[in-house]
Amino acid sequence: MNKKNKLIMFTILWLIVIGILYYTNVLTTDINKISTLIKGNPLKMKVIFVLLSTIRIMFFIPQTIFIIIGSIIFGPWVGFILSLLSLIISQSIIFFIGKNLNSSLLEDNFSLKQKNIINILKHYGYKILALGVICPITPSDLITFSAACIKLNYIKSIIVITIADIPIIFLYNFLLGETKVSYLFKLLTLLTIVFISYYSFLTWDKINKSVEI
Template sequence: MNYKRVIKWLLLAVAIALAIWLSRSVFDVEAEGLRSWILSFGLWAPIVYIIVYAIRPLIFFPASILSIAGGLAFGAWMGTLYTIIGATLGAMLSFVVAKTIGKSIVTKDWTGNAAKFQAQMERNGFLYVLLFRLIPVINFDLISYMAAIAKVRFPSFALATLIGIIPGTFAYNFLGSSFVSGNPKVIAAAVVVFIILTAVPIVIRNRWSRQNGSIPDGPE
């Protein structure tokens, strides 16, 4: 018997059960209030949501909570669209702020491993940002700050962010929309999709590391 596989299935079952319990005991109360607040703006609700998401990095509000709120208010598909727009704008704002402030903070030249990492980021900015966005092991906003200070070109950063956040964004919005339905089957499906879309990038990263050497996590 493959005990690791059994453990994985048990963990999946626990995650599904926990999600169903949360949807009935916690989100059943809070989801309606949160969704009502967003939708209270009527036709302006999507614009308000996008603006809030865009300035989110400046107020240090968790991106995951807002993403789930998008699914609660607008459903999986439109919530994903609005979240991608807001998250990309927020990342661009963080990049510009870090670029501006970084010039006065980082006054010395990079040295050692940090210099090598900076050179790689600057030379292959699109690939690195895309990988970091797809692999959920680094803080979302930290990637923006790190890319700006490492002198990644703005167009490469913006495009890589736009593409890289699509899988995770859909996972969070689908999860949020499933809580509104209250249907255990829908919630279970959403949890499975969420786990797959967040776990696959990690598996890819591990295989890449074994075959090509580790992907640098940041300057040391």
């Protein structure tokens, strides 16, 4: 698919998403209106949120953005569950696409462009899959796709991805969600996120450089 066709496809998909948001009256900056809409149609809003945070993969939107949105809109506990559910669904879709994509297409394009990531996954397996999901500089969707391309086990991969993401989803939800906790707790939560992100970044960078050599 050439760049022009990709641009047309993404434009159409964006218009579909905007249409859904407009139709459901979500496309607004009025916080009171959004709050009223959520309270009036809680189940509908949850379904829409899971849908949008799943199809985000078509627009290369990071999962973290929807984790933050979910925690703010639905609160820490509901936001956590919805974000976790959409994570499992979206990563399963990515894995399915990667595993069933035409192999010749992978050899000509993807495998060559992402050779380093694939080599890392082949060498370290599920351990690096977990690290890739946690690390802030690595696109987790790309890591999942690469794992599928080299035929890692689907069940094991999804379990690893889920377990690796649970702490981050939990921390973001309790940092940003409307919950009665002290500022000290929020500060500790923020520091934990920073520490995990920084440590995972250093580890990934070290492994990446060693594979390049």
